[in-house]
Amino acid sequence: MDKLSAMHAFVRVVEAGSFSAVARETQTTQSRVSKQVAALERELGAQLLSRTTRSLALTEAGERYFSQARRLVAEIAEAESEVFQSEQELSGWLRVAASVGYGRLKLLPLVKRFLAAHPKVKIDLRLSDGFIDLVEEGIDVAVRIGELSDSSLVAIRIGTTQRMVIASRPYLHALADGLKVPQVPQDLLQHNCIVYSELATQNAWTFTAGPGALAEEGTQVTIRAQGNLQTNSSEVIRASVLSGMGIGYSPTWLFEDEVASGELQVLLPDWPAPSLPIHLVSPPQRRQSAKVRAFAMHMASQ
Structure with missing residues (x-):
């Protein structure tokens, strides 16, 4: 009954x-x-x-x-x-999670436009470079960069991000005698590399030979980056690279403006790193709310 x-x-x-x-x-x-x-x-x-x-x-x-x-x-x-x-009407709170760097540099401008389009919606933006349990934290939707490890999540792929190796010009100008600007991935082993511990591969930096590389095109090389600083914060990676402490391996959006202005130099342009998928994920449930669906469409259209 x-x-x-x-x-x-x-x-x-x-x-x-x-x-x-x-x-x-x-x-x-x-x-x-x-x-x-x-x-x-x-x-x-x-x-x-x-x-x-x-x-x-x-x-x-x-x-x-x-x-x-x-x-x-x-x-x-x-x-x-x-x-x-x-x-x-799309009203009420929407809890959104993302990494700190992506949230500040990429997501916040999109959130601003979404809120302008839906004035009755309020967003609780949770930024963390660590793992966030969506169910436990009551998150409606999160941005995940990289391959997804939890197959139970409802996922929508909204794009990809390229990665690059970068260094500040002061770091490169201050290189000790005999130390040269890296030309091949193996040269990075002689440099101070700043390692992002939240990366799934930790200090394993992978590259693929492009048309201009001094190797057969398509050759894949992985090195174990070493240095005197490891951090779980994308903001610390950003600050340390900008201050000339070492070489970083990061998504392009983390240093977009500084590369465009010439403040930072992209290294190994003929050895691109693998791109990373970007997904919007939400907890497993039978039906997504209209707010989540609208936010996903907004993100995917940008």
Whole structure:
């Protein structure tokens, strides 16, 4: 028995005064409505309605039950109406997670445009370079960069990001005698490399020979980067590279402006690093909210 449906049928029978009226209202048979109420009575172990051929009357137990059931049915209807309205209007909070660097440099401008388009939506932006459990933290949607390890998540691929090796000009100008600007990946072993510990491959930096490389095109090389600084923060990677502490291996968006201005130099341009997929992920559930779907479409269209 669907107890909620039976409760709703009972309430409507009392309010309408007959089984036939409810049957017409719900486009079903009088017999079905009567069976729903009878099943509810069996479930409760009490007679709720006194039936005669001409009228219906609430029993004492029925009066007590009707008072509570009508309130509960009304509250459920109100809750459903509020959910439907919020789904149509896109309102309320949307909890979004991303890494610190991506969130500040790439996501925040997109969030600004999304909020301008949906003025009734509020975004709680959670930025962390560490792992965030979406269910435990109550996150609606997150940006994940790299291959996904959790196949249970609902994922939408929204793009890719290239990676590059970069260094500041002061770092390169201050190289000790005999140390040259890297020409091949193996040259990085002689340099101070800044390692991002949140990278799935840790200090394993991979490159593929391009058309201009001094190697057969397509040759893949992986080196174990070494240096005096390792960090789990993309912001520290950014600050340390900009200050000339060493060489970084990072997504292009982390240093886009500085490369364009000439403040930083891209190294090994003939040895590109593998690109990384960018996904929007949300917790496994039967149906995504309208806010999540709208945010995903907004991100994918940028």
